[in-house]
Amino acid sequence: MAHTFIMPGLILSGDGAVEQSMDYMPKPPKKALVVTSACNVEYGQVDEITEVLEKEGREYCIFEQVNQEPSDSPVQAGARLYMEEHCGYLIAIGGGSAIDVMKAIGLLVSNPGDITDYAGKKEILNPLPFMAAVPTTAGTGSEATQFTIITDTKRNVKMLIGMKELMPDLVLLIPKLTYTVPREVTVSTGMDALIHALEAFLSKKAQPLTDSLAISAVKRILPNLPRVYSDGTDQSARNEMACAALEAGIAFNNSSVTLIHGMSRPIGALFHVPHGLSNAMLLRECMYFMADSAEDRLAVLSEAVHAAENGMNEKEKTEALLKKLSELCDFCAVPTLEEYGVEKKAFMAQIDKMAEDALASGSPHNLRKTIEKEDIISIYQKLWQEERSS
Ligand SMILES: [Fe+2]
The missing domain is CATH 3.40.50.1970 (Rossmann fold)
Known part of the structure; x- marks a missing residue:
């Protein structure tokens, strides 16, 4: 097509x-x-x-x-x-x-x-x-x-x-x-832009034009989100983030978002976690789930953002990129659901509906691998485990 x-x-x-x-x-x-x-x-x-x-x-x-x-x-x-x-x-x-x-x-x-x-x-x-x-x-x-x-x-x-x-x-x-956006909104929106770019790049609907924009956005965001998190008055970092958000928007509009957005929307609708933050909470676990179907592309991205080192194979490059993303979440103090104040019991009671809503949105089906309701339930459950994928 x-x-x-x-x-x-x-x-x-x-x-x-x-x-x-x-x-x-x-x-x-x-x-x-x-x-x-x-x-x-x-x-x-x-x-x-x-x-x-x-x-x-x-x-x-x-x-x-x-x-x-x-x-x-x-x-x-x-x-x-x-x-x-x-x-x-x-x-x-x-x-x-x-x-x-x-x-x-x-x-x-x-x-x-x-x-x-x-x-x-x-x-x-x-x-x-x-x-x-x-x-x-x-x-x-x-x-x-x-x-x-x-x-x-x-x-x-x-x-x-x-x-x-x-x-x-x-x-x-x-x-x-x-320039005056408060820190928590800066993190939430910056993470949203990063995840737009990542999902646009990993979607099966990606195309060469969206790849260029997605890679460019990730290259801008990885160094500049920590800078605006540390110092909201850093104008050159703010300018880079504004440009990256637009690039990422164009990229996912013409490719698609995938699993993270599909799973994030039900969390926002039921527990009122800001959109970018619920995306960021899901980033680690969803990336680990999707990584084995996209190691070739993740290796390319890993090289583009200088996470990969000489001599690494695709798997190692992928792991280096995921580590970098995980470190960014830690640096920006992305909270867990529990730390944000969501009640575990209330969350677990809604998991079945959330998994169905996530699948019904269509976004998870844009992954390069098949995904079942049980996979989504398992990822939601992992958000409550102390030992996270790493
Ligand atoms: Fe988004």
């Missing part, structure tokens, strides 16, 4: 990007709905864009009800505001949640029904309004994907909605917006 490769319509970065972006936004009298969170308003990141909108005489209104793990209700509220205010296009300013909510609002204001009607759908009736994404974290890559993840509160499931129409028309890459 032929590979497809989809990108945002336009990516603007560097000096003057915000001012220049106005040339590409829909012209007045169309009004913008700015989709964001109260924190992004409070930290002044929204002002970076709205000041330019005002200078240009453009009308906008702000919807700031986005929270960390977005569900169907803010999407409905945002769509209502868009219609009441007669808006004509959307600008998301925030992390992946704001961008995901923007996409879902775009879907609802141009097409009939409820957001839950679109889970698993591949076709829609009408085109979406113009969407601009301005990421303020370096991680989710949502600015460069055709996906939105919204929790269905009735079923307690994170819905993955994916269609090419959800790809933003414009991305503004402004790394300085990430």
Whole structure:
């Protein structure tokens, strides 16, 4: 089957990007709905864009009800505001949640029904309004994907909605917006970006273009995530992380995520662990599970990030890479489920449902080996063992 490769319509970065972006936004009298969170308003990141909108005489209104793990209700509220205010296009300013909510609002204001009607759908009736994404974290890559993840509160499931129409028309890459991100969010989002790149590279849907971007993202993240963890004001490391997150987003959008994301979403939906953190908690065990089916590729990656040493065979190169990833988790103090405060008994009671939800998402089937429900249950159980794979 032929590979497809989809990108945002336009990516603007560097000096003057915000001012220049106005040339590409829909012209007045169309009004913008700015989709964001109260924190992004409070930290002044929204002002970076709205000041330019005002200078240009453009009308906008702000919807700031986005929270960390977005569900169907803010999407409905945002769509209502868009219609009441007669808006004509959307600008998301925030992390992946704001961008995901923007996409879902775009879907609802141009097409009939409820957001839950679109889970698993591949076709829609009408085109979406113009969407601009301005990421303020370096991680989710949502600015460069055709996906939105919204929790269905009735079923307690994170819905993955994916269609090419959800790809933003414009991305503004402004790394300085990430300079004030707190340490725990820096780790969670940085780990998410790393895992996007790793999974895109290891997926059976990988293609040469995604391989290049995935390797580049891992090469940027491995040295720079510890730097931003140690010193959030390290601007050059922050800039590298912002670029890596975009690369990783484009890579997994055109390849896929696999086991880690498939298993991570149920943990987020049921135990409200931030997405990147639950990914990071799963990184070690999932990599050990998938390693034997991808030693050739892991050896290539190991060489690219200088984990491999001369004279090592593929297996040894793979082990060197996994050791490096494990050391990164330790350096960034990725907690266990227990340390995060999840109750073991409650977790174990949900394991069967989580394994089914993980498999139903389809992501684990993108591995280069077959995987059964029992394998997933076994990995979930290993997250509670003191002796981890190493
Ligand atoms: Fe992710």
